[in-house]
Amino acid sequence: MKVDVLIVGAGLTGLALGIDLARRGVHALVVERGETLSPGSRGKGLQPRTMEVYEDLGVLDEILTAGGVYPVGMVWAGGEQVGEHAMFDPTEDSEEDCRFTVPWMVPQWRNQEILLARLTELGGTVAFGREVVRLEQDTEGVTAHFASGEPVRARYAVAADGGRSAVRRALGIEMRGETLDPGAALVADVRIPDLDRTWWHLFPPSGPDSEFLALCPLAGTDQFQLVARFPGGTDPDLSLEGVRKLVSERTHLAPGAVTELCWASDFHPRAALADRFRERRIFLAGDAAHVHSPAGGQGLNTGVQDAYNLGWKLGAVLGGRAPEALLDTYEEERRPVAEHVLGLSTAIHREEARRGASTRQLGLHYRHSSLSEETRETPGPLSAGDRVPDLTVDGVRLFDRLRGPDWTLVTLTEGVFLVRPDGYVGWAGATEDGLASYRARVGLG
CATH class of the missing domain: 3.50.50.60 (FAD/NAD(P)-binding domain)
Structure with missing residues (x-):
């Protein structure tokens, strides 16, 4: 073939x-x-x-x-709710050029x-x-x-x-890097019918010999994702009974609260x-x-x-x-x-x-790439190598114009921008002078 x-x-x-x-x-x-x-x-x-x-x-x-959106975290200690925890910092004004402002689960x-x-x-x-x-x-x-x-x-x-x-x-x-924790971590999908799905339930360590556990309601399902850390030298028990024991030891829930283990895996964060x-x-x-x-x-x-x-x-x-x-x-x-x-x-x-x-990941850029050619003497906020913001131009979303597998030439008050198929500026200029040579270099004729 x-x-x-x-x-x-x-x-x-x-x-x-x-x-x-x-x-x-x-x-x-x-x-x-x-x-x-x-x-x-x-x-x-x-x-x-x-x-x-x-x-x-x-x-x-x-x-x-x-x-769906992520729920707010609820911190538990000693079987009591002790405080809410925002899992993500608020969106800044500078990010209003994106239709999406928070992670989607x-x-x-x-x-x-x-x-x-x-x-x-x-x-x-x-x-x-x-x-x-x-x-x-x-x-x-x-x-x-x-x-x-x-x-x-x-x-x-x-x-x-x-x-x-x-x-x-x-x-x-x-592959060069490091192992981030001395022990393993467990991630599992479980059913806990009587646990409130309004919150991402967080159970911090209760003592020097304890470890973290969290239960996050999975959007679009009736399951929770369980995440737990373990001390070094401990192998997580991936069975239903093992997960039930873990939950009962680290939370206020009884072992039988976990009615089903749908999937489980362990790993070493790296x-x-x-x-x-x-x-x-x-x-x-x-x-x-x-x-x-x-x-x-x-x-x-x-x-x-x-x-x-x-x-x-x-x-x-x-x-x-x-x-x-x-x-x-x-x-x-x-x-x-x-x-x-x-x-x-x-x-x-x-x-x-x-x-x-x-x-x-909206601010990641390719400004230093050999594909990014900035020809203006004084670049503006949008430079060659930047992600193009999702602006509204003449009542139309710019991303609606950019959608598809092709390059797009965009003229704004700040200059002329040739936008790559992945939505980043390849070439930027005050006018179209010099654009032809760039087009030839990237195979646009």
Whole structure:
């Protein structure tokens, strides 16, 4: 079988990339070693910038229907409610250029279902039960061999197979970072019918030998996501009885309050970054390239935006409209962003920072990218490399004009802006003088 792009991994990063390529007419195949989409709520928070991406990919309505806003935290101690805790800092005035102001909660399993349905609608395919065991690449493409079935030949491949990426390890690309806690953490989806779903229930450690536990009502479901930390040397019990015992020890709830364990997993919070995001014709994206603490809800959002950055570049090169050198800008742009976001999520994990404006990812930029060309002597607030704000121009949302897989030329009082397919300014000038040479450089003729 021959395809343009082979995507390894049907998580959110792989599915988002598949959607972006499919709408560009690129023949891509997503392969997933599991027999189904991965279960569990896992990463449940969608930041405002990711909501903008989802709007462009055509899944926003379904995402809005499936999810909801985060509840306020309720802190418990000794079986009593002792105070409310705002989980996110208020939106600042400077963020009014975005339709979305707060994170939106959608359990990851539902998020994946929505993206898979959209990919299928666009004619894309996910092949389940296909485990990649070997990749070979040459100057023309990549050949993937599987544990069973015929090999696949692709012009490019993208490893979106998670933090333990087999593809990354096979390429010999190192992940450098640190383990953030001495002990493991547990995340589980449970049913507790008698627990108030108005609050995100927070149970701080009650003593020196105790650890944190939280129960967050999952929007669009009748379940709670349970998160708990454990001391070093302790292995979480992932059984129903183990979870019941844990809840009764750390909260005021009786063991029987947990009526069902729907899914559970344990992990060691880690922050790590791949040395490089590309090995010739194979790219790393999502958790395969950067692993975050769950704190701050940055990991899955950064992965989706990796896909959004890479998708239009692959489409342009495969379509013969841009030189292959354009693909070099993927690592150039995304690795510094991932490094910055890793620092932020680690600071939040250590309670050195709050979930504020920076976690919404609206201010991330590519000003220092070789693709960003600023020709004005005095740049204004909107510069080459910046995300374009969702302004209203002549009664029409600017993002409605930008939506779709193409470049857009926008003229504002501050200047002329050539907006990339991912919504960032590629070129900025006082007039269109010099724009032609930039267009030629990026394959626009």
